[in-house]
Amino acid sequence: MTAHNPLPESLDPAGFTVADARWAGVRYSRLRAQDLGAPYPGVRRAAGLPLTFEARCRLVLSRLGDGVFLSHTSAAQLWRMHLDTPALVDVSVVAPRRAPHAGGIHGHAIRLAPSDVSRRFGLPMTSPVRTWLDLAAAGESIENLVVAADRIVHAHDPLASIDDLGRAVERHRGRGIRSLHQALPLVSDRSDSGRETRVRSAILGRGLPSPIAQHRVLDHAGRLIGIADLAFPEYRTLLEYEGDHHRTDRVQWGRDLARFNRYQRAGWIALRVEAGQFTSMSETLDTLEAALQLRGWRPTE
Numbered sequence: 001m002t003a004h005n006p007l008p009e010s011l012d013p014a015g016f017t018v019a020d021a022r023w024a025g026v027r028y029s030r031l032r033a034q035d036l037g038a039p040y041p042g043v044r045r046a047a048g049l050p051l052t053f054e055a056r057c058r059l060v061l062s063r064l065g066d067g068v069f070l071s072h073t074s075a076a077q078l079w080r081m082h083l084d085t086p087a088l089v090d091v092s093v094v095a096p097r098r099a100p101h102a103g104g105i106h107g108h109a110i111r112l113a114p115s116d117v118s119r120r121f122g123l124p125m126t127s128p129v130r131t132w133l134d135l136a137a138a139g140e141s142i143e144n145l146v147v148a149a150d151r152i153v154h155a156h157d158p159l160a161s162i163d164d165l166g167r168a169v170e171r172h173r174g175r176g177i178r179s180l181h182q183a184l185p186l187v188s189d190r191s192d193s194g195r196e197t198r199v200r201s202a203i204l205g206r207g208l209p210s211p212i213a214q215h216r217v218l219d220h221a222g223r224l225i226g227i228a229d230l231a232f233p234e235y236r237t238l239l240e241y242e243g244d245h246h247r248t249d250r251v252q253w254g255r256d257l258a259r260f261n262r263y264q265r266a267g268w269i270a271l272r273v274e275a276g277q278f279t280s281m282s283e284t285l286d287t288l289e290a291a292l293q294l295r296g297w298r299p300t301e
Contacts, residue, residue, distance in 0.1 A: 004033045013046035015039075015059040040104050053077055053085055054121055056104075060089045061123060064100050068093055069117055070125035071108060072134050078120050079128050079159060081148040082194025083140075092126070110134070128152045128159035129168045136176025136183070143201045145183035150191040162187060190214040196229050196241050199273055202281045203230070203239075207299060208289060211239070219266045226259045228270075235295035237269045239288060269295065 007013070008024040021031055021044065037047040043059045045051075057070055057078065072090035076083050091100055092108040099107035116130040126134060132148055140148075152159045165187065169180045186204060190213035191197045203211060215231035217238065218224055228238035242256065263270040269291045273284050 004035050005030060014049060014055060015043060015045040015062060017062055018042050018044060041102060054123075057089055057123060060091060060102075060105055063102070064091060064105075067097065068100060068124075070123060071110070071131065072106070072126075072138055075125040075131040076135060076148055078123070078125060079131060079151070081128075081131070081151045082197070083135075083144055083148060108134075129164055132165065133168060133172055133174070133176070133180070136179045137174050139176070140179070142179055142183050142186075143198060145179060146186045146201055147194045147197045149183060149187040150189070150197045151194070153187060153189040154191070155189040158189070162189060188213050192229070193241070199239070199241055199281070200230055202285060203288065206285045206289065208285070208292060209235070209297060217263060217266065217268060219262065225262045225266060228263075232292060232295075232297075235269075235292050235297050236267055237271070237288070237291045237295055238263065239271045239273060239284075241273045 007021070007026060007030075010024055011021055011026075018031060019042070022028075031044055035047050036044045038044055039051060039056065040059055040063055042063045045059065053074075057074055061068060061070070068091050070078065070090065071092035073083060073086040074090040077085055086106075088104060088106040090106045090108065092110050093100060095109040095111050097109060099109040101107050112126070112130060116127050117124060118127040119125070125131070129152070132145065132152060135148060136145055149165060153162045153165065165184060169177070169184055172180060186201065188197070188200070191200065192214065196213070200211060200213065209232055211230035211232055213230055215228045215233060215238065216224060217226055217228050217231065229240040231238040260270045260272070271284070271288055271291065273281075
């Protein structure tokens with residue numbers, strides 16, 4: 001195995017720019033050695049280290065310099081808005097400055113107020129509310145906008161309030177305004193995951209009644225049985241999303257079965273949506289609709 005000269009201690013193995021390495025006296029030949037990777041042009045990092053999305057963003061910003069901040073899907077990812085991890089890193093500058101262009105990034109030039117830029121993990125990025133507006137302007141689906149907004153306003157860890165989103169929509173004059181107006185009434189501060197939000201969106205898209213998220217279900221003696229992900233109290237029907245850990249953890253699986261039996265004894269129709277069913281909701285929605293009709297719900301003409 002070829003031995004390589006050690007890098008200066010001032011260079012972080014997790015990522016450094018070629019310019020910083022050259023300033024520290026590292027030769028170009030050393031920067032081309034096999035123990036270093038080049039995730040982006042002008043950037044090097046120790047080969048073999050895991051490259052998280054946060055690390056990718058950090059490397060991109062170190063390469064692009066001052067005045068560049070994360071935005072759109074990248075900001076959404078770092079604010080944990082339950083959207084898929086983007087393939088490219090979205091970065092923005094304040095217009096009229098020209099959008100940055102480089103391999104592995106998607107550059108934007110946007111107009112915004114100083115309050116629209118925040119920091120997370122020490123990285124500059126658009127605020128949660130501004131990120132939501134930019135997602136709409138970029139053409140994200142109504143469902144994805146609701147998923148993102150549910151995370152923003154989550155009751156136990158809010159990044160902003162529903163009122164904040166409403167005021168932002170009222171002030172917004174750019175692209176995506178129609179999508180924002182469609183998404184806002186569907187937002188809930190009780191959804192615990194993006195998948196739960198997507199199930200709720202599918203229910204509403206089917207024309208079924210609006211469910212209550214995180215509903216406390218009591219037995220006949222007033223004791224708590226459980227907190228249902230989505231419930232229709234008027235029709236004593238509930239639905240829970242079961243992640244894969246509910247199936248693979250035998251202790252959790254046993255608790256789930258016991259809880260569902262108690263739901264039934266208390267007179268509730270209890271339905272479950274498992275991870276494997278998520279990509280095809282049609283049968284689950286058919287079953288849910290039948291249960292609601294059994295309990296007296298009728299579709300409006």
